[in-house]
Amino acid sequence: MSFTSLSFIIFFTIVFVIYWLARTKDQQNGILLLASYLFMGWIQWKFAVPLILLTLSDYFIARKMVSVEEPVVRKRWLSLGVGLNLGSLFFYKYFNFFSDSFQQLFALFNFEVSAYHLNFLLPLGISFYTLKKISYLLDLHRKTAKLERDFVTFALYAAFFPQAIAGPIEPHRKFLPQLAKLRKWDAAYFQQAWQLLLMGFFKKIVIADNIKIIVDKTYQLGEPSKVLLIAGTLAFTIQILMDFSAYTDLARGFSYLLGLETSKNFERPYLALTPTQFWDRWHITFSNWLRDYIFFPIYRSLSRKYRNSKKYLSLIIPPLITMLISGLWHGAGYTYLVWGAFHGLLIIIYQALGFGGKWQPKTKTKVFLAWLLMFVLIVFSWSLFRASNLSWWYQAWFQTPWLNNQKEILAAFVSLSLTAFYASFLLIKLIIDKYLPKVDWLQGAFFAVITILIVVYTNSSSPDFIYAQF
Amino acid sequence: MHNSKAPTMRSLKYYLFFTLLLLILSSLIIPPYYGVPYLKSPGPLFDDSIDMTYQQHIVENVPSMVLLGDSTLEESIDESYLTELLGQETFRIGQPGSASAIWYLVLKNNIATSSVKPKHLVIFSRASMLTTPEYRTTGKYEETIVNIALPEDTLVIERAYLSQMNWLEKKLDRSLPLYGYRAWVRKSIENLFKYRIPKQIWGVRPKDVEDSLKAAFDNPEIVQLSDMITMAETYTHAPERLDFNAQLPKSFLPEIVRICQDNDIQLTLVYTQTIYEDQDLKTAELLAAYRSNLFQYAAENNIQVLDYLGDERVAESFFNDPVHMNGEGKHGFTEIFATDFAKFLP
Numbered sequence: 175m176s177f178t179s180l181s182f183i184i185f186f187t188i189v190f191v192i193y194w195l196a197r198t199k200d201q202q203n204g205i206l207l208l209a210s211y212l213f214m215g216w217i218q219w220k221f222a223v224p225l226i227l228l229t230l231s232d233y234f235i236a237r238k239m240v241s242v243e244e245p246v247v248r249k250r251w252l253s254l255g256v257g258l259n260l261g262s263l264f265f266y267k268y269f270n271f272f273s274d275s276f277q278q279l280f281a282l283f284n285f286e287v288s289a290y291h292l293n294f295l296l297p298l299g300i301s302f303y304t305l306k307k308i309s310y311l312l313d314l315h316r317k318t319a320k321l322e323r324d325f326v327t328f329a330l331y332a333a334f335f336p337q338a339i340a341g342p343i344e345p346h347r348k349f350l351p352q353l354a355k356l357r358k359w360d361a362a363y364f365q366q367a368w369q370l371l372l373m374g375f376f377k378k379i380v381i382a383d384n385i386k387i388i389v390d391k392t393y394q395l396g397e398p399s400k401v402l403l404i405a406g407t408l409a410f411t412i413q414i415l416m417d418f419s420a421y422t423d424l425a426r427g428f429s430y431l432l433g434l435e436t437s438k439n440f441e442r443p444y445l446a447l448t449p450t451q452f453w454d455r456w457h458i459t460f461s462n463w464l465r466d467y468i469f470f471p472i473y474r475s476l477s478r479k480y481r482n483s484k485k486y487l488s489l490i491i492p493p494l495i496t497m498l499i500s501g502l503w504h505g506a507g508y509t510y511l512v513w514g515a516f517h518g519l520l521i522i523i524y525q526a527l528g529f530g531g532k533w534q535p536k537t538k539t540k541v542f543l544a545w546l547l548m549f550v551l552i553v554f555s556w557s558l559f560r561a562s563n564l565s566w567w568y569q570a571w572f573q574t575p576w577l578n579n580q581k582e583i584l585a586a587f588v589s590l591s592l593t594a595f596y597a598s599f600l601l602i603k604l605i606i607d608k609y610l611p612k613v614d615w616l617q618g619a620f621f622a623v624i625t626i627l628i629v630v631y632t633n634s635s636s637p638d639f640i641y642a643q644f
Numbered sequence: 645m646h647n648s649k650a651p652t653m654r655s656l657k658y659y660l661f662f663t664l665l666l667l668i669l670s671s672l673i674i675p676p677y678y679g680v681p682y683l684k685s686p687g688p689l690f691d692d693s694i695d696m697t698y699q700q701h702i703v704e705n706v707p708s709m710v711l712l713g714d715s716t717l718e719e720s721i722d723e724s725y726l727t728e729l730l731g732q733e734t735f736r737i738g739q740p741g742s743a744s745a746i747w748y749l750v751l752k753n754n755i756a757t758s759s760v761k762p763k764h765l766v767i768f769s770r771a772s773m774l775t776t777p778e779y780r781t782t783g784k785y786e787e788t789i790v791n792i793a794l795p796e797d798t799l800v801i802e803r804a805y806l807s808q809m810n811w812l813e814k815k816l817d818r819s820l821p822l823y824g825y826r827a828w829v830r831k832s833i834e835n836l837f838k839y840r841i842p843k844q845i846w847g848v849r850p851k852d853v854e855d856s857l858k859a860a861f862d863n864p865e866i867v868q869l870s871d872m873i874t875m876a877e878t879y880t881h882a883p884e885r886l887d888f889n890a891q892l893p894k895s896f897l898p899e900i901v902r903i904c905q906d907n908d909i910q911l912t913l914v915y916t917q918t919i920y921e922d923q924d925l926k927t928a929e930l931l932a933a934y935r936s937n938l939f940q941y942a943a944e945n946n947i948q949v950l951d952y953l954g955d956e957r958v959a960e961s962f963f964n965d966p967v968h969m970n971g972e973g974k975h976g977f978t979e980i981f982a983t984d985f986a987k988f989l990p
Contacts, residue, residue: 180812365656368656391861394864395863395864581855581856582856583856585859585861586860591837592837595833614654618655619658621655621659622658623666626667629822629823630823630826632826633783
């Protein structure tokens with residue numbers, strides 16, 4: 175059930191009405207949990223099964239872990255909990271990839287083995303709810319989180335349907351306290367929600383889905399010229415941001431209508447001047463998760479181990495491992511892995527050049543150059559992300575000519591002008607928000623225009639969100 | 645929850661006012677601008693102009709058999725080689741992206757109305773394509789359908805479009821021009837960027853732009869399409885679509901059979917081989933049941949069947965991707981098909 179489908183709107187309306195009729199927070203949470211499981215099982219009831227089983231086991235493990243003081247026993251319970259979540263993720267998402275990889279590795283040494291494949295559909299949202307629960311278990315183990323004794327509240331944190339399919343990976347510290355209170359209807363919820371919902375629908379239906387056509391045409395070519403590849407990759411740069419931010423806007427909008435606040439997931443990422451700034455602005459909740467549970471633990475451990483020698487290791491290894499994991503999380507494929515490694519290397523180089531920490535370019539020219547360089551690198555990295563395989567990507571960038579024929583200049587121009595048209599509304603919104611935020615009629619007029627465009631571009635069926643496949 | 649950047653109620657009021665204003669204005673402007681009626685019947689508008697290219701070819705070349713299918717037919721049958729092998733003129737209509745709605749319209753409006761009719765019509769399909777009437781009828785496919793449909797083709801509207809619309813869509817399609825004619829508005833916007841701006845800047849004609857886009861994008865590598873193909877195959881392998889008996893009355897198949905019988909055209913169904921593997925045990929069982937019912941229906945209606953799914957002669961090495969064949973496959977399968985079809989010939 176896609177957020178942009180009529181069936182979801184009807185589903186949400188029913189949940190909305192019943193939810194606000196509830197008189198206690200337990201009733202509210204119970205309604206939301208039931209709705210969340212219904213939502214997850216809508217396409218296939220099997221999708222809800224791993225979520226429910228993992229939630230039950232995590233709830234039990236969490237209680238057991240906090241009930242003992244002995245560090246070794248606590249660690250055992252933690253390992254079991256993290257292992258179950260990671261194991262499920264591996265089983266559903268990565269088994270076939272690693273099976274193929276081992277087969278290819280053996281083939282390098284002339285050993286013939288057949289790859290065993292599991293024929294399972296990836297349960298919706300598994301990449302998101304497993305990370306949520308791992309962070310909860312780790313924080314309980316570190317004693318930086320409080321045990322949630324109410325099962326329904328805990329289960330709802332993992333399954334909350336606006337965040338279930340494509341995030342944000344809401345921190346338990348922020349979300350569980352909201353569930354602990356009775357929510358009372360306030361017009362402010364609606365005021366927060368309506369613009370987010372309209373922007374979400376607009377980004378998805380008008381921008382992302384239409385730019386996708388241009389992107390697909392380019393990336394389906396066997397040997398695109400570099401000019402076409404650059405035009406197609408620029409289009410993909412817009413498409414992926416729109417697709418992802420559309421989902422976040424809708425998730426936030428629907429959450430507000432239920433009286434719950436969901437985190438922002440990106441903050442103008444393409445205006446970043448440095449690699450670290452980009453990751454502070456792109457998929458923020460996931461970046462924060464990686465920082466807290468992967469980067470810092472590795473960094474601290476290496477810093478302790480190599481206090482007096484080989485200090486460079488703590489500058490190289492943590493970002494590289496973190497970004498490799500980030501790449502693999504986005505998809506079980508070598509292109510994602512190399513995409514992660516590329517970003518890891520960018521961070522390492524950037525830190526090695528002395529631009530770490532709070533470095534900021536001082537003059538306007540330097541700001542522009544820093545932005546341009548970073549933007550070019552981001553666009554280049556998206557080509558890795560979108561490519562179907564590494565050999566295609568290598569050939570496209572390094573073995574094809576700039577132009578196969580003169581006609582491609584016109585084709586690239588048309589692709590870029592259509593992309594620019596769709597993206598222009600974001601620029602207009604940016605200008606209105608920055609320079610004329612209080613001009614109510616202008617805000618109203620802008621949203622009226624995008625509503626008209628949503629109507630014009632509505633299709634009977636809309637392709638799913640890119641991030642839903644993770 | 646409350647913050648200073650929160651949108652105000654005033655902006656919401658302005659929003660509602662402007663939206664209403666734009667909806668009224670668009671309702672007043674769109675019908676006269678495109679020369680279309682204000683209240684339209686839901687679904688695409690079919691007019692009297694129709695593409696008769698296929699009929700012209702039939703009249704000029706008098707083929708004894710016409711092969712109908714999508715791009716997989718184009719990639720699996722070598723038309724001139726088949727003509728040579730069978731010793732009969734053949735005409736292959738392998739329209740990429742086509743499915744049962746387009747095949748039905750080609751048969752009804754091009755083949756059946758031709759002064760010269762072929763003796764055989766052979767339809768190449770796979771999965772539940774023959775009984776999934778809405779498959780490949782919206783978006784870019786709608787344009788193809790509009791080009792070969794007549795105003796009388798209400799069956800296509802009903803089975804391919806109305807069956808997929810909910811009550812709200814039907815209401816909006818009928819009474820809100822902005823929604824009902826949105827494909828026209830979209831095209832106008834697209835044409836602005838595709839034709840008008842390049843014309844202003846470089847002085848190029850729309851045909852030059854089309855040629856450029858064709859030269860740049862019209863030869864996708866079939867392997868790169870794999871994901872899209874798998875997604876499309878998943879649609880036609882969905883459990884509800886593999887329920888032959890439920891799907892049959894909603895589909896174009898009974899009409900295709902009737903038109904063939906009325907025009908003395910022998911219909912042959914070719915159930916093609918694929919190497920699409922993304923199916924679980926249950927889907928495989930449903931597919932087997934579907935095929936069994938389809939073949940039984942064919943037997944009851946004097947339809948010839950050639951079933952290649954699982955046929956070991958059509959090897960995996962014939963394929964470029966889950967459904968499209970390579971050069972070797974095209975040559976090999978043309979020979980296999982010719983040998984099998986020859987048995988149906990006197």
